[in-house]
Amino acid sequence: MPEGIIYKALSGYYFVEDDSGRTVQCRARGIFKKRGESPLVGDRVLFAETENGEGTVDAIQPRSTALVRPPVANADLAVLVFSVIRPELNLQLLDKFLVHTEHAGLDALIVLTKMDATADSENADRILRDVESARSLYTSIGYDTIVTSAKMQDGIDELRERLSRHISVFAGQSGVGKSSLVNALVPGLQLETNEISEKLGRGRHTTRHVELVKMAGGGYVADTPGFSQLDFAELGIDQISDCFREFRELASGCKFRGCTHLHEPGCAVMAARESGGIAESRYQHYAAFMAEWKENRRRY
Template sequence: MPEGLIYKALSGYYYVMNEEGRPIQCRARGIFKKRGESPLVGDRVDYGETENGEGTVDRILPRSTELVRPPVANADLAVLVFSVLRPELNLQLLDKFLVHTEHAGLDALIVLTKMDALDDAEDGDRVRADVEAARALYASIGYETIATSSKKREGLDALRERLSRHISVFAGQSGVGKSSLVNALVPGLELATNEISDKLGRGKHTTRHVELIRLEHGGYVADTPGFSQLDFAELGIEQIGDCFREFRELSAGCKFRGCTHIHEPGCAVLAAKESGAIAASRYDHYAGFMAEWKENRRRY
């Protein structure tokens, strides 16, 4: 039975790219509904072709990862897209994205957009200094960052190389330039984009469904519906701490097992915070996320 990759799901159809690079429009067999299963974009599947030129998804092959939001299977790299101006780089939101990325078991790449906007900005030098400080901070934790300008086509070659051989999920606030970036990466692609609304100070969602876009040098990227709010309803206390890489390494030295790194004596993370071995911003964001998690737990 032939195999293929689901690269798009829309209106009850699954679009499968076969091994020869030919797309086939498929329906899922009824057995999936009976099992409570659903094929996802990114799934490797066995399929069969019907007489009318369409096909059926017959079997879903084992997944390496499975994301709920966005609904993508087998992604292995999260591309977290943040602009440096309009909206300015938000490290608290970046850390929230990183927590969810770590929890999902994906590697993360931080991509900074609109670098060209700093050239004419009144406070461009200050913002540039803040951006470089942030890049140094996240590099020290083990996260790679790439600075880009879609308008000037800067940083695109490095990004293409990093994305090759991966199924990558693009995520970030609306208005940071995700669609513009993907358009710049894939010649001839024209994803809808929206400028930042002056009235609202944020962009409009322009992507309506999840679709894998094939890159010229190998690999796929998922341009996904934008979102700016994430919650911690599905994460436990210990898991939030484990999703901060530098905390995870230190936690073995904590006096108490299951240490929350908030108030316990003999906490290695708190000691590192006091000595300056971990960034104050990272710890403050962690403490805020813990408070948010506890509030959600009381509410529900």
Template sequence: MPEGLIVKALSGYYYVQDYAGGNPVQCRGRGIFKKRGESPLVGDRVVYSETENGEGSVEEILPRKSELIRPQIANADLAVLVFSVVRPELSLVLLDKFLVHTEHARMDALIVLTKLDRIPEGEKGEQIRRTMEQARLLYTSIGYQVVLTSAHNGEGLEELRTALAGHINMLAGQSGVGKSSLVNALVPGLKIETNEISDKLGRGKHTTRHVELVPISGGGYMADTPGFSQLDFAELGIDEIGSCFREFRPLSQQCKFRGCTHTHEPQCAVLQAKEQGIVAESRYEHYVSFMTEWKETKRRY
């Protein structure tokens, strides 16, 4: 039986792209998956059979290299985290929350800052540019690639294309940050629906309603995923949150106590690094708030 890649899941159907090319085959999943509590995901490499009517059936899900729960996608190896610098304003706490989840999924992350063309003139614009540059320097120092873009005037798009080539990329971010505009700029002719930001709410409507892998130049795919702004830590353990902060990992090995929470323990290398300015204040504050949120989530469950 042939093997292929699920490039879209919609209304109970899975669209499987054969590695030989051609149009995706519309497939149903076998009932055995439901009995096992399994579900094929976009990005899954699968074995499938074809039926006489031109449709097919997903027979087997091959082992996954990675999996995200929200949005649901398998085998993505690069999380492309899209954040606008204006409307909605750049939120570092939300960016750090996205980074925790992508690190937990054992994926690398690419940070894309959008809407550079929307930065206003004057003092407000200068403040936005300072904030943007501080964020770029901070996350670059931690080890993340940061690309500054404008889908409207094409700024940064070549650098972004180079970074995406050859990967199954998961595109994610808040509603209204310009994800669909980026996809349309990168894949001409696709014309994914975009909506203007609501002046009253300061955020956009959800314009992408399902996960789909879009082929891009360089032999890779990009997953345009439904916009979302809430992530929780229910699936993480308390030790995992700290390990999902890249700069904490080498430091935690120097802590006096195994299982150090990096909040109050004596001779904690992370706390010492924070006091010395090696760990950014914002990153540490977000870590503490995530730990608090994790504890509250566990109490609810």
């Protein structure tokens, strides 16, 4: 039975690319519905061809990861796209994306976009300082960071090489330039893009379904719907702290097991904060996320 990868799901059809590069439009067998299962974009599947030239998805191979939002299987790299201008770089939102990325079991690549737009800004010097500071901070924690301009093609080759051999999920606020980046990565592709609304100060969603785009150098990228609101409903307190890499490494040195790193004596994380071993912005964002988690628990 032939095997392939689902690269697009649309209107009840699953578009499967087999290992020779051929595409077969498939329906899922009824057995999946009975089991309460559903094939996902990114799934490796076994399929059978039918007489009308289409096919049926018969079996789903074991998944390494399965995301709910966006619904993608076997992704192993989250590309967190943040613009440096319009909208401004928001490190608290970036840290929130990193928490969810860590919880999902994906590695993260931070991509800072729209560097070309800084030349026309009266705050260009400040923006460049902020970008360099952010790169230094997140590199020290262990995250790869690439600065790009889709318009000028800066950083695109480096990004393409970094994404090869991965199934990558693009995520970030609306209007930061995710679709523009994917268009730059895959020549000839024309994903719909939208400029930032001057009135609202944010972009409109341009991607309405999940689709894997194959890159010439190998690997797939998924351009996913932009969103700016994430919550911690599915996480526990200990999981939030575990999703801060530098906290996770220090936690074994805390005096109390299950330390929240907020008020306990003998906390290794709080000690590192006092000595400058942890960035103040990261700790403040962690404290804000914990407060948000507790507020959500009270509400529900």
